[in-house]
Amino acid sequence: MTGFLSLLFLLGGLILLLFAPRLGLVPRWRARRLRRERAVTEDGLKHLLLYSLRGQPATQESLAGSLRLSARKLVRLLARMEAKGLIHSTAGHIELQPDGERRAREIVRAHRLWERYLTDELRTPLEKVHSEAERAEHTLSRERLDALEAHLGHPLRDPHGDPIPLANGSITEIQARQLSDCFAGEKIEVVHVEDEPEFLFREILALGLRPGQRLQVLESSPEAVVVWDGERRLRLTLPEAANIHVRSAPDLAVRPPGTIPLDQLPELQPAEVVEIDPEFRGLARRRLLDLGLTPSATVVAELRTPFGDPRAYRVRGTLVALRNDQAEHVWVRPKEARVET
């Protein structure tokens, strides 16, 4: 009798473990599969949209390649998307339907806004934001995105320089050309760095080039492009230069010679603020500005801690502590006179 009872309990427990609503293993597994299915569908839509924006026709092969799907799974995916009215596919050629296109633009918006958030507010390294945004883009609700967009100050472009779609889905394409097409002597601003192929992207980042950066082209030849970023001469191979998109910006000044980052300013040496790094954004940048570190303000490094970091600077009459990883984004030009002690 007790044996039977305990068996009954065991079975009951097992059934509960497997099928309990929401918490059981089976419902959980199903929910996870649904989430994954949704993510794959959304990634597929995104791929189709990005191809059509570039003016390239998307094919079954390009889709399978980008989503890393087997042929069998791809067929199932396409059938599912078509059944939902998201796409229309004929003879290997796939076309987005209005519903699919709207959804795709939402995903692209989520992806790019999230990348912006990661770089601006969390200071995530640029080479990591893409993969994190790939995961986050499927989980962000419309309301959260709107709030995020406002919080970030309605950014126009993601950290790679790609335009962020508006809430209504419209995308403003940016006029840009390749750095490899520029002439010597031209003043330019980097607007976009192609993130594929990845090894080139990493090489470009390692050189310290970012969207928003201002450069002057020194030499341009069929072998290489040499640019001046205000500090260094950078030599780019042609494939690298072709992956950097720029616009000409004759009115923007490249940092004048003699500018140094604030954290390297000698103590008690007055200096004039030239600018805050254009790529140093978000709350951290606003705080620096609000403290009065605006162009042409005078700043003096007065104190440093026993550890050398942070240091305290006198800005507009007040002593403000800045960590070196903040101060290195503020560019200053030392003045002649030194403070008397």
Place this chain on the structure above:
Amino acid sequence: MSPQEVLDHADQLRRGLGVDFRDRMVTSLYEESRRIAARVVRRRGESSWDLDQRIDRIVTSPVWGLPLMLLLLAVVFWITIVGANYPSEWIARLLFSIERVGAALFEALGAPGWLTGLVWHGVWRSLAWVVSVMLPPMAIFFPLFTILEDLGYLPRVAFNLDWLFHKAGAHGKQALSMAMGFGCNAAGVISTRIIDSPRERLIAILTNNFVPCNGRFPTLIMLGMLFVGAAVPPALASVAAAGSVVAVVLIGAVFTFFVSWLLARTVLRGQASAFTLELPPYRRPSVLRILYTSLIDRTAFVLLRAVMISAPAGAVIWILGNIHASGASLAEHVARSLDPFGRALGLDGVILLAYIIAIPANEIVVPTMLMVYTGAGMMTEAGSLEELRRILVDAHGWSLLTAVCLMLFSLLHNPCGTTILTIWKETRSARWTALGALMPLGFAFLVTFLVASAARWLG
């Protein structure tokens, strides 16, 4: 024109302005400020290197900065501990004599024994304990702290130590909320409001508990004297005892940095952060304001919360100690069932019971333990160190291991009820409150278990 159209138009205009228009706005505001200030302010004579700057050179000096800070901190603690001794005794004597008179009065009026016990030996005694242990150190510590604050010295401490906190993903101002935590963790949690970056503030709130508050200090000091002090020659006893308390505080600091580092990299990874720290000019503190803010705002406020929470605890303790079933009090039954678990942590059932009852206020841990050990019906204090040793070591088998584990447990365990309530009020989030309460408890179990196991394994 509809509001929505205005917004759409604004969005469109913003796109034409470019990303740096916010910069230009701030810049033009500051330029205008400079222009006006130049017309309004006239400077008489040469601007000289003033006194503030000279003081700053010393207090943040690479050589003198840190020693000076430690010295000041040591002086504050010394004044607090030494200065609180006598007032604590007087208040205890006064309050306990009121208990005797009150109980006698109840008896004379013919009140039933359980009522006298519950009201006077339960609720009142618990209040008396909390007040006499808590009030004097706070009434000394908070004004001293406020003087340093009003002088403008505390921001310099945050500045000096920021590098360490930065490494752990936290904010230098956390040093101040930690220092405040020595007075009371609830006050420490509230003081994290000075940290204006959301992530760093949460870190400071969640780790404040690893600073032992003055409700936990008496336990640490008693254990230090009884076990560590007794283990060395008498001449070195007080030094060793003090050293052990300092060691516990340092372990707490190490834990704070470790947990801050852990939090910044795990649960709080997605929170925004920005560092700002102003070093304001030194100002002469105004004595009246200091006395007022520190006594009324801080001391009275903390005391009131503690009293509200410890009164019911007193009632519970009395009931547990005085309701008997099959020959033993409820407290003993509970303690017995907790015993195996307690032993695994190097403690025993009674200690765990005392900590459960003492969730509202840590001051009553030791009296509750003694109550159960001696079988008295009310919270008890040992007359002398000798008597304490007899009860704990001889009668109930405490060893050095018990003392070490208890010190660690006291340092790491969950925050008291007042602090948990404060965490909730400050974060308005059940999730952070739960984490703030349970994470330290988990650490306490883990660390004491490891220490106890290691000690047993080594013999």
Place this chain on the structure above:
Amino acid sequence: MSKQAASTPDCARCPAGPGRLRPLGDRRAAFDYLVALAGNPNTGKSSIFNALTGLRQHVGNWPGKTVTRAEGGFSYDGVSFKLVDLPGTYSLLSASEDEEIARNFILFGRPDCTVVVMDATVLERNLNLALQIIEITDKVVLCVNLMDEAARKGLEVDVRTLARELGVPAVATVARTKAGLGGLVATIAGVCRGEIVCRPRRPAVDGKLEEAVAQLVPMIESVAPGLPNARWVAFRLLDGDHRLRRALLTGELSRLVSEQAAPVERAGRLIAIEGAQ
């Protein structure tokens, strides 16, 4: 700029007339006028608050800084004022919680007068906030505090020029010795009663931004007619201020105007601001 405002600096050191200024502590009774106290951190804002209300800050004001809003009252010439101490901030442009509280109170709390406490020793830094506040509201009194420290540092601050430059009354004070507080209270009362009319000078910003603002202002005025600070609202909309967008969409902004126009019963008026506490 009326005559009275210009004359207040002369009264910088005269004590409050006996019986005229009466601190009311935190008595939460009916009040005639609502006054907000803004300023940078460390300008002695709390000292001004304490000196006027007779309070020594409110319970819940922790380490040195005003972290939550403190409220208190005082009466002058038989008229009662409620004083709200806002968090100390350098600016009102960022998205930090403190700045949002201050910004929203000055706009949505509809104070009859906003006092900007300034540190005379670092006026340039403090002017940044003052300039932002006179964009939001006309009814501003500048309180140039810590005059004694400025004198010690060899600085001469000419409050009359300051008042002329900004177009709002300015009063010099030393909160520690209570010097100049009488003049401050008289000026606050004058502004509240409308006896002193402020004409804030709002500096133009650079070309492109000014153009965008000029386009937006008439649109905002057509949606919320009579709004006194359409220019500032335009700045905020361009900056993407979420709170203000919502206020415009829900019509809260236009309601603000109609309520401001009609004299409302102040007794027991609930001042709830979002984000506070």
